[in-house]
Amino acid sequence: xxxxxxxxxxxxxxxxxxxxxxxxxxxxxxxxxxxxxxxxxxxxxxxxxxxxxxxxxxxxxxxxxxxxxxxxxxxxxxxxxxxxxxxxxxxxxxxxxxxxxxxxxxxxxxxxxxxxxxxxxxxxxxxxxxxxxxxxxxxxxxxxxxxxxxxxxxxxxxxxxxxxxxxxxxxxxxxxxxxxxxxxxxxxxxxxxxxxxxxxxxxxxxxxxxxxxxxxxxxxxxxxxxxxxxxxxxxxxxxxxxxxxxxxxxxxxxxxxxxxxxxxxxxxxxxxxxxxxxxxxxxxxxxxxxxxxxxxxxxxxxx
Numbered sequence: 001x002x003x004x005x006x007x008x009x010x011x012x013x014x015x016x017x018x019x020x021x022x023x024x025x026x027x028x029x030x031x032x033x034x035x036x037x038x039x040x041x042x043x044x045x046x047x048x049x050x051x052x053x054x055x056x057x058x059x060x061x062x063x064x065x066x067x068x069x070x071x072x073x074x075x076x077x078x079x080x081x082x083x084x085x086x087x088x089x090x091x092x093x094x095x096x097x098x099x100x101x102x103x104x105x106x107x108x109x110x111x112x113x114x115x116x117x118x119x120x121x122x123x124x125x126x127x128x129x130x131x132x133x134x135x136x137x138x139x140x141x142x143x144x145x146x147x148x149x150x151x152x153x154x155x156x157x158x159x160x161x162x163x164x165x166x167x168x169x170x171x172x173x174x175x176x177x178x179x180x181x182x183x184x185x186x187x188x189x190x191x192x193x194x195x196x197x198x199x200x201x202x203x204x205x206x207x208x209x210x211x212x213x214x215x216x217x218x219x220x221x222x223x224x225x226x227x228x229x230x231x232x233x234x235x236x237x238x239x240x241x242x243x244x245x246x247x248x249x250x251x252x253x254x255x256x257x258x259x260x261x262x263x264x265x266x267x268x269x270x271x272x273x274x275x276x277x278x279x280x281x282x283x284x285x286x287x288x289x290x291x292x293x294x295x296x297x298x299x300x301x302x303x
Contacts, residue, residue: 045086104159
């Protein structure tokens with residue numbers, strides 16, 4: 001069982017900051033969408049973040065990943081955890097708002113449970129997890145069923161793309177287990193993953209987006225790209241591994257509940273987005289499902 005370490009006030013502050021950084025990624029993408037092509041946005045995000053983390057590794061004296069087997073695994077990790085999901089979200093946010101995208105991103109732990117149940121032997125489903133999955137996917141049905149179809153096929157496809165991104169994250173979480181056994185430092189893993197995803201995205205950018213034909217975007221989109229790469233990616237990884245060491249994986253999972261809150265707050269207050277009633281009901285069901293899976297809330301009421 002993972003150790004549930006007690007969180008200090010500093011840990012809670014870092015957790016809130018991490019949720020703001022990751023929730024802010026949807027906000028930054030929304031500012032950049034329409035000004036730059038999707039694959040270019042993703043490439044700039046991962047390549048600039050890789051450069052930033054590479055500098056951090058150099059300053060801390062942490063060695064780069066070594067060996068073909070390690071880099072092959074990092075290439076798969078970059079595809080599953082960065083290239084595919086980032087592209088799905090950017091493409092989706094051309095049709096739907098950042099708030100709805102963030103809510104659908106919150107289904108990642110639900111898909112992770114399913115993938116872990118199939119692909120591992122130590123994380124099997126039990127009654128509580130099945131109940132949580134039922135509630136969570138019920139929330140997805142509420143958001144995407146019936147009334148959602150009235151939004152048009154583009155909207156439905158965009159929501160499906162967000163769910164596809166969540167599935168990619170689920171597979172990445174299982175795949176990422178191997179790097180500890182390989183002896184790769186966590187920050188070196190993050191750097192290698194981002195560098196690998198940069199290599200994956202570059203041919204797509206050159207073949208499809210043709211950056212030499214693009215008009216230079218304005219200040220706001222470029223600032224959004226910098227925020228997306230340096231704040232919501234590079235700095236977020238630094239905070240993530242700091243919290244993982246001080247608070248443990250169980251407490252760190254609480255960020256799943258906070259990311260939609262941060263994203264929705266930014267979307268409503270800054271971007272002027274609104275959510276339909278079905279989105280709020282769906283979000284509530286997903287949150288209830290995650291709470292049941294998390295288990296700590298139920299433990300407080302046990303005698």
